[in-house]
Amino acid sequence: MKLTGSQIFLKCLEREGVKHIFGFPGGVVLDIYDELTRAPFIKHFLVRHEQGAAHAADGYSRASGKVGVCLVTSGPGATNTVSGIASAYMDSIPMVVFTGQVPTPLIGNDAFQEVDIVGITRPCTKHNYLVKHVDDLARIIHEAFHIARTGRPGPVLVDLPKDVIQGQTVPKFPERVRIKSYNPNYHANPKQIKKALDLILKAHRPVIYAGGGVILSKASEELTKFAQSLEIPVTTTLMGLGGFPAPHRLWLGMLGMHGTYFANMSVHHADVLIAIGSRFDDRVTGKIEEFAPHAKIIHIDIDPTSISKNVVVDIPIVGDCQDALSQLNELVVAQVPTPRELSPAHQAWLAEIDQWKREHPLTYDRASGDLKPQFVVEKLYELTQGNAIISTEVGQNQMWAAQFYHINRPNRWLSSGGLGCMGYGFPAAIGAQVACPDDLVIDIAGDGSIQMNIQELATAVEYDLPVKVAILNNSFLGMVRQWQQLFYDRRYSQTPMWSPDFVKLAEAYGALGLRAEKPEEVEPVIREAINTRKPVLMDFRVAPEECVMPMVPAGAPMHKMLLT
Amino acid sequence: MRHVISVSVDNEPGVLSRVTGLFSGRGFNIESLCVAATMNQEVSHITLVTAGNEMIIEQIIKQLRKLINVIKVVDLTPTDHVEREMALVKVKAEDRQRAEVLRIADIFRCRVVDVSPNTYTLEITGTSEKLNAVLGLLKTIGIQEVVRTGSLAMQRTKKE
Numbered sequence: 001m002k003l004t005g006s007q008i009f010l011k012c013l014e015r016e017g018v019k020h021i022f023g024f025p026g027g028v029v030l031d032i033y034d035e036l037t038r039a040p041f042i043k044h045f046l047v048r049h050e051q052g053a054a055h056a057a058d059g060y061s062r063a064s065g066k067v068g069v070c071l072v073t074s075g076p077g078a079t080n081t082v083s084g085i086a087s088a089y090m091d092s093i094p095m096v097v098f099t100g101q102v103p104t105p106l107i108g109n110d111a112f113q114e115v116d117i118v119g120i121t122r123p124c125t126k127h128n129y130l131v132k133h134v135d136d137l138a139r140i141i142h143e144a145f146h147i148a149r150t151g152r153p154g155p156v157l158v159d160l161p162k163d164v165i166q167g168q169t170v171p172k173f174p175e176r177v178r179i180k181s182y183n184p185n186y187h188a189n190p191k192q193i194k195k196a197l198d199l200i201l202k203a204h205r206p207v208i209y210a211g212g213g214v215i216l217s218k219a220s221e222e223l224t225k226f227a228q229s230l231e232i233p234v235t236t237t238l239m240g241l242g243g244f245p246a247p248h249r250l251w252l253g254m255l256g257m258h259g260t261y262f263a264n265m266s267v268h269h270a271d272v273l274i275a276i277g278s279r280f281d282d283r284v285t286g287k288i289e290e291f292a293p294h295a296k297i298i299h300i301d302i303d304p305t306s307i308s309k310n311v312v313v314d315i316p317i318v319g320d321c322q323d324a325l326s327q328l329n330e331l332v333v334a335q336v337p338t339p340r341e342l343s344p345a346h347q348a349w350l351a352e353i354d355q356w357k358r359e360h361p362l363t364y365d366r367a368s369g370d371l372k373p374q375f376v377v378e379k380l381y382e383l384t385q386g387n388a389i390i391s392t393e394v395g396q397n398q399m400w401a402a403q404f405y406h407i408n409r410p411n412r413w414l415s416s417g418g419l420g421c422m423g424y425g426f427p428a429a430i431g432a433q434v435a436c437p438d439d440l441v442i443d444i445a446g447d448g449s450i451q452m453n454i455q456e457l458a459t460a461v462e463y464d465l466p467v468k469v470a471i472l473n474n475s476f477l478g479m480v481r482q483w484q485q486l487f488y489d490r491r492y493s494q495t496p497m498w499s500p501d502f503v504k505l506a507e508a509y510g511a512l513g514l515r516a517e518k519p520e521e522v523e524p525v526i527r528e529a530i531n532t533r534k535p536v537l538m539d540f541r542v543a544p545e546e547c548v549m550p551m552v553p554a555g556a557p558m559h560k561m562l563l564t
Numbered sequence: 565m566r567h568v569i570s571v572s573v574d575n576e577p578g579v580l581s582r583v584t585g586l587f588s589g590r591g592f593n594i595e596s597l598c599v600a601a602t603m604n605q606e607v608s609h610i611t612l613v614t615a616g617n618e619m620i621i622e623q624i625i626k627q628l629r630k631l632i633n634v635i636k637v638v639d640l641t642p643t644d645h646v647e648r649e650m651a652l653v654k655v656k657a658e659d660r661q662r663a664e665v666l667r668i669a670d671i672f673r674c675r676v677v678d679v680s681p682n683t684y685t686l687e688i689t690g691t692s693e694k695l696n697a698v699l700g701l702l703k704t705i706g707i708q709e710v711v712r713t714g715s716l717a718m719q720r721t722k723k724e
Binding site: 127180182 | 586589623630
């Protein structure tokens with residue numbers, strides 16, 4: 001039976017198990033939106049700006065582990081998704097973005113709302129397609145989902161010209177994907193695994209440095225088991241938060257520019273560094289020549305390009321983190337007697353780390369009497385018992401959230417790590433709330449970032465998504481201000497920032513607005529927010545010139561931190 | 565160091581732009597690039613000459629392999645391979661010089677592909693070094709225009 005392109009499109013989504021999409025209609029996708037009225041298996045969430053759709057699909061994916069999907073029109077609809085696509089690309093988030101396109105005979109003619117979105121997104125997608133014929137549609141959509149979710153995941157864009165959507169054909173829905181040039185390697189080489197374990201067992205000062213790959217490959221249980229069995233301390237990147245349970249005795253906190261003192265010192269003094277699903281980003285390594293200078297490095301990653309890109313490694317292991325870690329665990333069981341006797345050097349190492357933890361814990365001035373942003377995050381952690389899904393914006397709010405909200409499970413931490421995209425957190429929280437309707441979802445925001453996608457309040461209210469937003473409102477673009485304070489002689493160029501009355505704004509949207517200006521007002525505000533079954537904006541008027549500490553200045557080695 | 569890399573790709577629109585975009589986006593060099601269809605209609609072949617230290621060449625090869633439309637990547641530099649380049653040169657040739665141009669063409673086994681009363685157009689094939697040598701000689705006579713293909717390369721068959 002012949003079907004139209006839009007019917008095939010929806011059939012394909014159904015076959016991929018898509019239940020929720022985020023989008024915004026327009027001229028060239030009218031047929032798909034019309035067909036959507038006859039597709040009860042898919043719920044469409046109308047955002048207020050297409051960037052919101054892309055971030056929501058991303059947040060949906062991070063919280064659920066599924067592929068996020070969005071659908072937008074051509075031209076501006078497509079270009080508005082670009083920041084969201086780039087953010088998902090940097091963080092390896094599986095997502096399929098469908099963009100409308102002008103009819104194929106008009107492509108290249110500068111038609112109304114035409115843009116070469118395939119050209120624009122080529123460097124920020126894992127792959128992208130322009131569908132030129134309705135006969136190719138079903139195969140391409142299947143390939144797009146396959147590419148997005150396999151190997152090192154990432155966003156895939158599919159551009160759908162109007163005549164393809166309106167065209168008719170008898171579709172063939174492929175069961176299997178055959179792409180001769182795409183065959184990611186999941187299985188880590190057992191010889192390399194053996195070599196790695198031999199090195200680890202000889203180590204006196206081992207440290208694990210895990211990244212987002214641990215979460216993407218669902219390897220956190222294996223990681224925890226591995227670290228415990230050999231008593232190896234674990235630090236993660238911003239992307240890896242939740243990959244290892246935060247309250248654990250072997251937990252070092254996040255490393256990097258705003259990492260803990262003890263995480264950075266541990267990595268600096270390690271003799272064997274085990275990098276798992278991480279990519280030696282400059283925010284993690286600081287001055288690259290002096291990163292982990294005493295360590296032999298083992299690097300497990302599914303993407304061969306990540307290995308020896310920034311740092312030459314001693315034992316490269318290409319494969320899925322979960323596969324590699326379970327192989328390591330099996331080998332540990334086979335080779336290592338239990339209970340394993342730790343060498344005196346290893347014991348001394350753990351004691352040294354404990355000493356660092358005691359000397360320089362994560363802290364702030366608790367006695368000042370001011371409302372400190374860190375205090376707000378601590379209270380959020382305490383009152384949610386660490387059980388909320390946390391999204392963040394970008395800047396100081398993100399770093400305080402990473403430092404003081406101790407994420408204990410995977411898929412509970414949503415943050416634009418690689419791209420550092422302000423405006424990410426709120427739409428991502430909306431996506432996460434759609435994926436996890438029974439969970440408490442909190443966006444930890446700044447007064448700057450929240451205004452980059454605040455229009456999505458309407459989406460949250462319309463679809464009854466009870467997302468909470470905690471604005472750490474310091475009336476500054478805080479992170480930039482911090483750099484100006486520290487490195488530009490306090491010349492606050494364009495960082496002091498006026499904002500609207502967030503409480504009234506929330507009310508105008510039909511959400512609940514709450515405010516706290518003193519430390520003692522924080523707890524009641526958070527309690528009320530948690531107990532309210534609708535979107536809530538909490539405006540915390542925090543100390544304006546608080547800095548995120550510790551801090552490794554850009555280009556400095558990791559052990560040279562500013563502590564206060 | 566100079567590397568000659570042989571790349572098989574899907575013969576589809578936009579694939580070349582993925583390859584060149586990768587080089588420009590990541591700041592890799594392209595010294596020359598040759599692209600054409602192969603015997604298999606679905607596959608195009610790219611011969612690419614680039615330069616960089618070992619770490620960069622390794623990245624280039626891995627990044628190329630990561631592109632979905634790239635089927636095969638081989639670094640020919642460490643292998644025994646044949647390399648050829650072609651140039652078309654329009655040389656000013658009047659009076660006595662006409663014979664000199666033909667003599668050079670003969671020595672280097674160039675072909676004359678176009679003749680006018682005061683120019684010759686020569687086709688030169690060979691390694692980059694040979695082309696440079698010919699062009700050096702012709703320059704003293706007077707070159708009006710040169711176009712070069714960039715290198716093509718192929719692995720030699722292993723002898724038993």
